Amino acid sequence: xVAEPAVLSRRERARVATVDEIKATALQLMRETGTTDIxxxxxxxxxxxxxxxxxxxxxxxxxxxxxxIADAYDTLGARIGAALAxxxxxxxxxxxxxxxxxxxxxxRSEPQQFALVLGMxxxxxxxxxxxxxxxxxxxxMAQLASIFVAAARTGRLGEPLIREVTQAVVDCExxxxxxxxxxVPPESFxxxxxxxxxxxxxxxxxxxxxxxxxxxxxxxxLFRSHIRLAARAAGLPVPPP
Amino acid sequence: xVAEPAVLSRRERARVATVDEIKATALQLMRETGTTDIxxxxxxxxxxxxxxxxxxxxxxxxxxxxxxIADAYDTLGARIGAALAxxxxxxxxxxxxxxxxxxxxxxRSEPQQFALVLGMxxxxxxxxxxxxxxxxxxxxMAQLASIFVAAARTGRLGEPLIREVTQAVVDCExxxxxxxxxxVPPESFxxxxxxxxxxxxxxxxxxxxxxxxxxxxxxxxLFRSHIRLAARAAGLPVPPP
DNA sequence: GGAGAAACGTTACGCTCCATAACGAACACG
DNA sequence: CGTGTTCGTTATGGAGCGTAACGTTTCTCC
Numbered sequence: 001x002v003a004e005p006a007v008l009s010r011r012e013r014a015r016v017a018t019v020d021e022i023k024a025t026a027l028q029l030m031r032e033t034g035t036t037d038i039x040x041x042x043x044x045x046x047x048x049x050x051x052x053x054x055x056x057x058x059x060x061x062x063x064x065x066x067x068x069i070a071d072a073y074d075t076l077g078a079r080i081g082a083a084l085a086x087x088x089x090x091x092x093x094x095x096x097x098x099x100x101x102x103x104x105x106x107x108r109s110e111p112q113q114f115a116l117v118l119g120m121x122x123x124x125x126x127x128x129x130x131x132x133x134x135x136x137x138x139x140x141m142a143q144l145a146s147i148f149v150a151a152a153r154t155g156r157l158g159e160p161l162i163r164e165v166t167q168a169v170v171d172c173e174x175x176x177x178x179x180x181x182x183x184v185p186p187e188s189f190x191x192x193x194x195x196x197x198x199x200x201x202x203x204x205x206x207x208x209x210x211x212x213x214x215x216x217x218x219x220x221x222l223f224r225s226h227i228r229l230a231a232r233a234a235g236l237p238v239p240p241p
Numbered sequence: 242x243v244a245e246p247a248v249l250s251r252r253e254r255a256r257v258a259t260v261d262e263i264k265a266t267a268l269q270l271m272r273e274t275g276t277t278d279i280x281x282x283x284x285x286x287x288x289x290x291x292x293x294x295x296x297x298x299x300x301x302x303x304x305x306x307x308x309x310i311a312d313a314y315d316t317l318g319a320r321i322g323a324a325l326a327x328x329x330x331x332x333x334x335x336x337x338x339x340x341x342x343x344x345x346x347x348x349r350s351e352p353q354q355f356a357l358v359l360g361m362x363x364x365x366x367x368x369x370x371x372x373x374x375x376x377x378x379x380x381x382m383a384q385l386a387s388i389f390v391a392a393a394r395t396g397r398l399g400e401p402l403i404r405e406v407t408q409a410v411v412d413c414e415x416x417x418x419x420x421x422x423x424x425v426p427p428e429s430f431x432x433x434x435x436x437x438x439x440x441x442x443x444x445x446x447x448x449x450x451x452x453x454x455x456x457x458x459x460x461x462x463l464f465r466s467h468i469r470l471a472a473r474a475a476g477l478p479v480p481p482p
Numbered sequence: 483g484g485a486g487a488a489a490c491g492t493t494a495c496g497c498t499c500c501a502t503a504a505c506g507a508a509c510a511c512g
Numbered sequence: 513c514g515t516g517t518t519c520g521t522t523a524t525g526g527a528g529c530g531t532a533a534c535g536t537t538t539c540t541c542c
Contacts, residue, residue: 011510011518018519036361041499053520055501115361120277120352120449161402162470168459176454194443194467201442202435208361213417218409226435229403229474252489252539259490282528294491296530 019057021047023068030112038064065116072113076106077139084143092151093231093238099143100199100227107207114207118200140196145180148192151236152183158235160191191234198230260298262288264309271353279305306357311376313354317347318380325384333392334472334479340384341440341468348448355448359441381437386421389433392477393424399476401432432475439471 008016025046026038040061044051058064083098107114151157170186180189202223205211211219231238249257266287267279281302285292299305324339348355392398411427421430443464446452452460472479 009510015518039499040501050521051499052501052503052522056519060501111361118446118449118451119361120356161473162466164462164466164469166459166462168456168462172455172459190463190466193463194439194470197442197446197467198435198439199442200446201438201440204360204445205438205441208359210359214413215409218407218413221405221407221409222431222434225403225405225431226438228405229435232402233470233474250539256489280528281530291492292528293493293530293532297490301530 015057019067022054022057022064023071026064026068027110027113031110034112036112036116068113069116072110072117073139075113076103076117077143079106080140080143084146089150090154092147092156092236095147095150096231096236096238097224097227099147100230103140103199104203104206104223107203111207114203118204141177144192144196145177145184147236148184148188148234149180152185152188156237157184157188158237160187160235161233162191162194163187165190188235195230195234195236198233199227202226256298260308263295263298263305264312267305267309268354272351275353277353277357309354310357313351313358314376314380316354317344317358318384320347321384325387330391331395333388333397333477336388336391337472337477337479338465338468340388341471344381344440345444345447345464348444352448355444360445382418385433385437386418386425388477389425389429389475390421393426393429397478398425398429399478401428401476402474403432403435404428406431429476436471436475436477439474440468443467 022043025043029038029042029046030036038061040051040054044054054064058067079102080099083102084095087094087098148157165187169190173184173186173189174181177189184192206219206223211222214222228238263284266284270279270283270287271277279302281292281295285295295305299308320343321340324343325336328335328339389398406428410431414425414427414430415422418430425433447460447464452463455463469479
């Protein structure tokens, strides 16, 4: 991001390597324990260091968590971006399905990171205002919005199934997503939010194990039909199955 | 539940009172701190006791959490039940909206309990198999299912918007919800699951603050249209707004 | 009603983890 | 080469979980 001299000194390289190793070890421990709980002691032991050494790199546990959250939503954003880039600009249904699939796969493969970013904050951790947690929501919205914008610009954004639009929602589109006003009509803006809620609902339930009673095959097909339903309800042009 | 002698001895009454006070204190602390994290030390101090005394009532922190989870989903189930009871048997749209509204209000008023039951559990806490966590999902499904069953029995369950049913979903209906087979057709069973996912998605996003950028009025109207969309997509008979 | 048992709450303790302080070793720089 | 910074260590304090051992109150049963 920052235009620093490309070459880092030996020490600086060692430092970023250590920081990366700490974060990677923390993630690995989260995966192994299945919780978002991490202990400096365990990280240090896994790295062959002593716990106080970690304080040279992170002031406290919260700062490490903040870094992990930032990484997590960067990863998610990058993956969605890559999935979108792999689809043709005008393949709206494909782009939506690809983005939704990435969202789901990420949540399933990294449920702890998912909980960290889009679930309830970790005990004792207070997210900094305007921090990565809210950014994650904005980034997800932006990715979604890009699909709707493309659909609207090319005249392929149909009418959403629900067209009950209230003034409050219109006002919020103006206030918070001014860039969409005049491009994505209010009822489609509302439908876009609902699309996100539908996607998140399925993914959240599945990531936390509430669909475990369904066979994997059934979950897959349920997901596919779910996101097609979301797209169709929002007026995105999806071909019949 | 158990047919015990109605009168409890003095000691037994004192014991249940203490257990209730411990749980109530724990919930109060969760509300005050805004996390699902609870410390025996804090609970004991708030009650004017010493920490080890609590071990007379709960073997460890996990057991207290399990009890809290069980209470939470009992409360949710009771509230939904009450909301359904207050609506006429044949007022299907009203029953669905009432149940959904209770779900949302509960999540907003008790986000910690919501996270406890339907989100990622507390760090370090491992939910017992077949425990209250999975029961919560089953109970929610049962409440939902009752509405769909009533609709199907009275011939008012329309075709869902999406009718792409795969064998895997049909198999799961047979295996896990045998009582619905022959009453709720597979595509409606599938739509029912999606209805739940839609509801949960909105409620989850809102409870964790990801809709904070929307004005309360906008959130309310978005929610109303969202659950109407869910109902309509599932074939429930909802009147036009 | 009084002796024995059970339940209750306390203090004392060991363990783990977070976080800081003070110290020594390795490395970069002049 | 010496000097100062960075890094990692050991030592220490503080908090919370959970156990053990000890009085105290309450129930039970003879």
